[in-house]
Amino acid sequence: MTTAYITHPECAKHDVGDEHPEAPERLSAINDALISLRIMDFLQCHDARPAERSALALAHSEAHIKRVYDKSPLMGLRQLDPDTFMNPHSLAAALLGVGAVMQAVDLVMAGKVKNAFCSVRPPGHHAERDKAMGFCIFNNIAIGALHALEHHGLKKIAIVDFDVHHGNGTENIFLHDDRVLFCSTFQSPLYPDTFADSEPGHIVNVALEPGTKGDLFRQQVRERILPELDAFEPEFIFISAGFDAHKQDPLAHLSLLEDDYRWITHQLLDVAEKHAGRRVVSALEGGYNLEALATSVCAHVGCLAGLHHAG
Numbered sequence: 001m002t003t004a005y006i007t008h009p010e011c012a013k014h015d016v017g018d019e020h021p022e023a024p025e026r027l028s029a030i031n032d033a034l035i036s037l038r039i040m041d042f043l044q045c046h047d048a049r050p051a052e053r054s055a056l057a058l059a060h061s062e063a064h065i066k067r068v069y070d071k072s073p074l075m076g077l078r079q080l081d082p083d084t085f086m087n088p089h090s091l092a093a094a095l096l097g098v099g100a101v102m103q104a105v106d107l108v109m110a111g112k113v114k115n116a117f118c119s120v121r122p123p124g125h126h127a128e129r130d131k132a133m134g135f136c137i138f139n140n141i142a143i144g145a146l147h148a149l150e151h152h153g154l155k156k157i158a159i160v161d162f163d164v165h166h167g168n169g170t171e172n173i174f175l176h177d178d179r180v181l182f183c184s185t186f187q188s189p190l191y192p193d194t195f196a197d198s199e200p201g202h203i204v205n206v207a208l209e210p211g212t213k214g215d216l217f218r219q220q221v222r223e224r225i226l227p228e229l230d231a232f233e234p235e236f237i238f239i240s241a242g243f244d245a246h247k248q249d250p251l252a253h254l255s256l257l258e259d260d261y262r263w264i265t266h267q268l269l270d271v272a273e274k275h276a277g278r279r280v281v282s283a284l285e286g287g288y289n290l291e292a293l294a295t296s297v298c299a300h301v302g303c304l305a306g307l308h309h310a311g
Contacts, residue, residue: 003305004107004116005043006100007031011121013089016077020085021251021288022122022135030119030284033294034301042305044113048100048120051143055098058146059139059173061130068094068137080132084122094122094137097283101144101238104281108236109152115272115280115304117241119297123285125167125240126192134165134192140283141240142173148236149179158183158234158276160225160268162261163242163285164252168194170240171203178202181232183225185217187245187254204228208245210253214260217245221264229271236279237272239265243287243296251288258299265303280304 012024034040056065071078072091079085097120104116124141126134145157158181159174161167166186171194174180181202184195188207195205206220229237243261245254272280282304287293302308 001111001114002042002044003301004046004104004113005034005040005119005301006046006048006104006116007119008048008096008100010089011093011096014087014093014122016085016087016090025290026287026293027119027121029290029294030297033298037298039298039302039305039307042307043301046103048096048118049103050092050095051099051102055102055143055147056138058150059129059142064130064132068132080137083134084132084137086137090122090137096120097122097124097140098138098143101140101281101283102147105144105148105152108279108281109148114278116282117301117304118281118283120284123242124283125161125163125170125242125285126165127169128172133169136169139169139173141238142170144281144283145180145238154235155179156232156234157181157236157238158229158232159238159240161185161240161242161285162245162264163240164245164249164254165191165242165286166195166205167240168192171195175203181228181234183228185220185225187212187252190252200228201232208254211255213255214257217254217256217260218263221267226267226271233275234271236276236281237268239268239280239282240285241282241300242285243293246287246289246292246296248289248292249287251286258295261296262299262303262308265300269303
């Protein structure tokens with residue numbers, strides 16, 4: 001068994017302007033780096049399949065779904081929130097992002113791959129049950145996790161979000177669903193400034209001060225997240241893989257490096273080996289310095305594929 005790499009060229013057509021950091025070039029930078037470092041040779045590549053509209057209702061209200069469909073433009077741009085825009089291709093890209101994570105779940109549950117990385121955009125972890133925000137239209141990881149729970153009969157899912165921004169949308173969707181353990185590391189203060197107190201055994205929020213480096217990040221993960229994961233004994237681990245906590249990222253002020261992403265990926269694989277039958281699905285969230293994004297994703301995916309040792 002190997003690692004699935006799921007993406008789609010249509011995700012690059014979600015282009016909302018040259019000044020917007022969530023740009024199509026993010027995916028090509030990742031793809032090019034995986035090829036140049038020969039990691040792609042070890043991956044099982046799949047074109048994402050779009051999600052059906054009905055699948056969106058796993059995590060989102062009908063009002064939100066209708067609002068997005070109604071605002072999808074025939075030309076030009078439409079705005080969903082101060083940071084989140086749609087062009088005529090954005091709805092298709094968003095459905096592919098959701099569909100990729102669902103497809104990854106199906107491949108892993110069928111035993112066709114051991115884990116998967118979904119290189120898709122727009123990202124998803126800021127999208128709440130009833131609204132789009134923070135570059136995110138639908139919550140890709142949340143819908144994928146609910147697909148695993150509702151359609152594959154699993155009872156306990158863990159979601160680990162190491163994007164530099166708090167995964168407010170995922171927390172909002174699972175706040176009252178104790179089948180899901182949600183763990184998020186993030187810079188604070190920083191957008192969206194929405195996190196609540198942790199609820200041990202269900203919601204674990206680890207706020208990191210600006211300037212935090214890898215040693216403190218690792219300590220916080222060891223002390224506050226790994227014990228919760230062990231105690232929860234998840235049957236499947238999802239990763240909201242944002243790489244904007246990297247030292248070079250322009251939108252935030254943490255100082256992680258590629259080795260830190262390699263390290264946390266190994267920790268999560270160890271938990272999955274122990275409790276979850278090695279089942280892991282990861283999906284791209286943030287990361288806006290193209291070079292840092294590409295090298296960090298290569299560290300992460302290389303670990304998923306068993307090519308890299310712990311950093």
